[in-house]
Amino acid sequence: MEEENTEKRNKLAAFLLDVLRGVAIGVAFIIPGFSGGSVAAILGIYEKLVGAIADFFKHFKSSFLTLLPIVLGMLLGVAALILPIQWGLKHYPMPTVTLFVGLALGGLPSVTDRMRAPARPSWKHLLACVLPLAAAASLCFLPLGSEVDLFNLSFGGYLLLVLVGIAGSAALVVPGISGSMLLLIFGYYNPVVQLITENLLHGQQVGICILVLACLAVGLVIGFFGISVLMKFLLKKFPRATYFAIFGFIIGSVPAVYASVIRETGTVLFSNPWYWTVAAVMLLVGFALSFALVLWQKRKTRQKNS
Numbered sequence: 001m002e003e004e005n006t007e008k009r010n011k012l013a014a015f016l017l018d019v020l021r022g023v024a025i026g027v028a029f030i031i032p033g034f035s036g037g038s039v040a041a042i043l044g045i046y047e048k049l050v051g052a053i054a055d056f057f058k059h060f061k062s063s064f065l066t067l068l069p070i071v072l073g074m075l076l077g078v079a080a081l082i083l084p085i086q087w088g089l090k091h092y093p094m095p096t097v098t099l100f101v102g103l104a105l106g107g108l109p110s111v112t113d114r115m116r117a118p119a120r121p122s123w124k125h126l127l128a129c130v131l132p133l134a135a136a137a138s139l140c141f142l143p144l145g146s147e148v149d150l151f152n153l154s155f156g157g158y159l160l161l162v163l164v165g166i167a168g169s170a171a172l173v174v175p176g177i178s179g180s181m182l183l184l185i186f187g188y189y190n191p192v193v194q195l196i197t198e199n200l201l202h203g204q205q206v207g208i209c210i211l212v213l214a215c216l217a218v219g220l221v222i223g224f225f226g227i228s229v230l231m232k233f234l235l236k237k238f239p240r241a242t243y244f245a246i247f248g249f250i251i252g253s254v255p256a257v258y259a260s261v262i263r264e265t266g267t268v269l270f271s272n273p274w275y276w277t278v279a280a281v282m283l284l285v286g287f288a289l290s291f292a293l294v295l296w297q298k299r300k301t302r303q304k305n306s
Contacts, residue, residue: 015069021045022073023081024103030078030085031100031257037175038250042107042290044297045070046175046246047235053173053228083197093261098279101254102286109294111250114243121244128241129248136252139185140259147187150195150212151205158215164188165219166226173227175246184260192216 021043025036040046052066088096115121153161167182183189192212200209234242 018045018069019073019076022070022075023077024073025070026074026077027081027085028100029074030082031089031097035175035249035253036074037173038104038246038253039107041111041175041243041246041250042104043293044110050173050228050231050235053224054232056225082193086193086197089261092278094258094275095279095282097257097261099282099286101257102283102288103290104250104254104286106287106290106292107294108247108250109291110297111243111247115240115247117240121240125241125244129244131248132245133248133252136249137255139182139253139256142185148191150188150191151208153212158211161188161212161215162219162222165216166223167219168216169220169223169227173224173231175249 021040024043025039028036028039037046040049048066049070052063056063056067085096115125148157164183164186167186183192195209195212199205200213231242
């Protein structure tokens with residue numbers, strides 16, 4: 001009986017931990033420049049997440065149980081934190097973003113551990129790191145598209161929403177490429193955020209809001225499954241090179257985060273030293289929290305293996 005109760009407590013703890021991981025992934029989707037795939041890799045659940053999505057129809061029950069807490073956490077993260085994060089990005093953009101940059105950098109050991117092997121990395125591994133790094137950083141230089149009016153779309157406009165959802169979901173699954181950043185470039189990010197925060201949450205034009213979000217959701221689902229199958233194949237056939245690429249994507253996304261916030265909010269280098277002092281403190285806080293989580297996960301893994 002005692003062993004059964006312990007097993008139930010462990011399952012509940014694992015479920016709640018995956019919910020919290022899902023919250024972090026959902027928050028990453030809100031912030032332009034951040035990638036949910038990066039957060040999943042940093043939290044050590046990327047392979048589990050990609051495998052569950054890719055095998056959803058093949059192993060429905062196990063995949064559903066794996067994805068359930070993560071998806072619940074993502075929904076909770078977006079619903080609960082979209083308004084506070086938007087407020088932080090509007091009034092204190094650099095400290096807000098720097099907190100999440102610290103969280104990303106502090107969790108990198110969970111990625112670099114998977115890059116290690118007895119043999120030294122070859123030029124192919126280095127190339128697999130450099131090319132994604134350059135691709136992620138290049139998002140800084142892409143021009144922003146004009147914002148779309150989501151309340152006056154034609155039939156073709158709704159079909160385009162599905163394609164935008166596919167691009168956004170693919171970017172969400174691939175670490176280092178931000179779905180919200182791509183939506184910002186395409187001109188859909190602000191309209192979608194405003195549609196949720198200013199219309200749907202206030203009960204205004206609910207029908208159009210649901211239709212727009214449904215089209216995006218269809219694209220997200222299609223993109224999730226397609227790119228997850230590809231990533232599962234790469235992780236199986238070329239695991240070390242794939243993690244070198246993930247590392248490059250994450251590092252390259254850091255300047256893209258700051259560039260997107262500067263372009264979006266018009267932030268300039270403030271002369272007030274307290275502003276940058278707070279940003280530096282946020283960087284350290286984020287780094288410490290994420291690094292502590294990595295150490296905790298390593299300790300739990302060692303205890304489980306022993």
